[in-house]
Amino acid sequence: MKSPMMKRPMKPSQPQEATREDEEVDFAIIELLFFAYRDFTSDPDAILARYGFGRAHHRVLHFVNRRPGLTVAELLEVLRITKQSLARVLKQLIDTGYVVQVQGPRDRRQRELYATKKGHALALALALPQSRRIHAALEEAGIEDRAALERFLKAMVNPELRAQVDRPPSGGDRTSERGKME
Amino acid sequence: MKSPMMKRPMKPSQPQEATREDEEVDFAIIELLFFAYRDFTSDPDAILARYGFGRAHHRVLHFVNRRPGLTVAELLEVLRITKQSLARVLKQLIDTGYVVQVQGPRDRRQRELYATKKGHALALALALPQSRRIHAALEEAGIEDRAALERFLKAMVNPELRAQVDRPPSGGDRTSERGKME
DNA sequence: TAATTATGTCAATATGGCTGACATAATTTT
DNA sequence: AAAATTATGTCAGCCATATTGACATAATTA
Numbered sequence: 023m024k025s026p027m028m029k030r031p032m033k034p035s036q037p038q039e040a041t042r043e044d045e046e047v048d049f050a051i052i053e054l055l056f057f058a059y060r061d062f063t064s065d066p067d068a069i070l071a072r073y074g075f076g077r078a079h080h081r082v083l084h085f086v087n088r089r090p091g092l093t094v095a096e097l098l099e100v101l102r103i104t105k106q107s108l109a110r111v112l113k114q115l116i117d118t119g120y121v122v123q124v125q126g127p128r129d130r131r132q133r134e135l136y137a138t139k140k141g142h143a144l145a146l147a148l149a150l151p152q153s154r155r156i157h158a159a160l161e162e163a164g165i166e167d168r169a170a171l172e173r174f175l176k177a178m179v180n181p182e183l184r185a186q187v188d189r190p191p192s193g194g195d196r197t198s199e200r201g202k203m204e
Numbered sequence: 205m206k207s208p209m210m211k212r213p214m215k216p217s218q219p220q221e222a223t224r225e226d227e228e229v230d231f232a233i234i235e236l237l238f239f240a241y242r243d244f245t246s247d248p249d250a251i252l253a254r255y256g257f258g259r260a261h262h263r264v265l266h267f268v269n270r271r272p273g274l275t276v277a278e279l280l281e282v283l284r285i286t287k288q289s290l291a292r293v294l295k296q297l298i299d300t301g302y303v304v305q306v307q308g309p310r311d312r313r314q315r316e317l318y319a320t321k322k323g324h325a326l327a328l329a330l331a332l333p334q335s336r337r338i339h340a341a342l343e344e345a346g347i348e349d350r351a352a353l354e355r356f357l358k359a360m361v362n363p364e365l366r367a368q369v370d371r372p373p374s375g376g377d378r379t380s381e382r383g384k385m386e
Numbered sequence: 387t388a389a390t391t392a393t394g395t396c397a398a399t400a401t402g403g404c405t406g407a408c409a410t411a412a413t414t415t416t
Numbered sequence: 417a418a419a420a421t422t423a424t425g426t427c428a429g430c431c432a433t434a435t436t437g438a439c440a441t442a443a444t445t446a
Contacts, residue, residue: 047328048335049270051354056263057369058360059241060284076432081238088231094393102242107434109394131392131443146229153230155360163355170347171356172233177341178240187239260402276424289403291425313412313423 065151073144078111080148086121087137087145089189093126094133100186120144247333255326260293262330268303269319269327271371275308276315282368302326 066080073079085100086092094112098105112135115121120141126132137145160168179187248262255261267282268274276294280287294317297303302323308314319327342350361369 044328046335047331048338049331051338051357052331052334053266053270054354054357054361054369055241055244056266057365058357059237061362061365062237062360064362078433084235084238088235095391103433104435105393106395106436111433126392129392129444131441133393146226149229149231149234152234153228156230156233159356159359162359163352165352165356170345171353172236173345174341174347174353175233175236175240177344178244178337179236180243180246183239183243187236258401277422285402286404287424288405288426293402295425308423311413311423313410315424 062152062155065155066148069148069151075114076111078107079115082108082111082115083120083137083141083145084148086115086135087142090136091124091134094135097135115141244334244337247337248330251330251333257296258293260289261297264290264293264297265302265319265323265327266330268297268317269324272318273306273316276317279317297323 063077067077070076070080081101082097085097089096092100094105094108097112098108101108112121116123119138122136122138123133124136126134160171165171176184176187245259249259252258252262263283264279267279271278271282274282276287276290280290283290294303298305301320304318304320305315306318308316342353347353358366358369
């Protein structure tokens with residue numbers, strides 16, 4: 023090693039107690055969320071790489087597919103990123119024919135976003151392994167009450183932002199309502 | 205707009221049906237996981253910013269705090285990043301006194317990592333709002349069976365990698381076993 | 387008409403990843 | 417003992433994704 027600097031701090035001879043705070047903090051679930059989400063998001067990565075896309079493209083495509091007719095401003099709110107960050111990724115999705123823009127019917131400044139058939143197919147392909155993972159986990163964990171899990175996850179979201187969660191009508195995705203473009 | 209190119213593709217006059225595939229894919233939970241994790245990770249960000257740290261620092265500090273004596277190689281495995289990526293972040297945590305290295309007792313090439321008291325305190329401060337959010341969500345969702353949630357999250361992790369999840373002894377974090385340094 | 391809004395774009399910067407190459411010290415193998 | 421391997425560190429360059437700030441255009445609202 024170049025500059026060792028390897029002090030050898032004494033290990034306390036008598037192990038210290040975990041503090042009260044430690045016990046109160048739910049490290050177990052915090053960590054499980056990290057691991058679960060890490061592997062959950064890794065599923066689509068291999069697929070995305072084959073298209074020259076990254077996770078940013080995935081997120082955009084997912085929400086455009088789920089909320090057909092979403093405007094740019096609405097998308098920015100959901101993703102919590104800036105329009106400059108969105109720009110490159112969205113442009114690539116449009117240029118490669120996965121997403122189209124339509125002038126807003128009421129307000130012509132707005133751009134409604136729609137997934138093309140191609141976009142819908144990719145969104146589905148990306149969601150499939152994630153969905154399989156979820157169902158396998160539900161089964162493996164012996165979860166009968168799937169609604170409870172949904173309630174928990176929704177309750178994890180900031181109250182002010184829960185409206186976003188509720189956007190797609192309870193029946194499923196809005197594809198059936200507003201159609202796919204192209 | 206500079207180059208409009210605003211075609212107006214026809215919206216299909218009769219909305220298309222959601223395909224069988226759509227119905228089978230669990231978009232609801234996929235999306236809830238995105239929203240839940242987005243807000244879950246946003247909690248510590250404000251705190252980190254005050255220290256000039258980012259999420260990468262948080263992850264390193266978390267695992268060093270949770271698994272005292274972890275070696276660099278083990279940390280890389282858990283985080284699934286390269287040593288070059290770890291280097292800058294770890295160096296900053298060491299230079300600012302949140303983490304210390306100790307020469308491995310068996311193998312002197314190894315560097316065991318420990319959180320200092322300062323590091324332990326920060327790790328705790330970062331975990332607290334996350335822990336509160338989890339408990340509030342459990343209560344709000346009326347989840348009585350907390351173990352079921354843990355089983356589900358663990359089942360979401362790739363089987364090969366579940367050993368990582370089990371590392372900290374079930375009792376809690378290993379602080380009580382191996383002590384904090386400095 | 388003037389102000390505001392929705393979108394787009396340019397430029398510079400930060401963060402957190404990556405690969406490849408190489409160095410050092412310590413351990414293991416031959 | 418010498419050679420090979422391992423654990424760690426470091427340099428250099430690159431990429432993806434995010435940021436802030438400034439400015440432009442078209443459309444809507446006041």
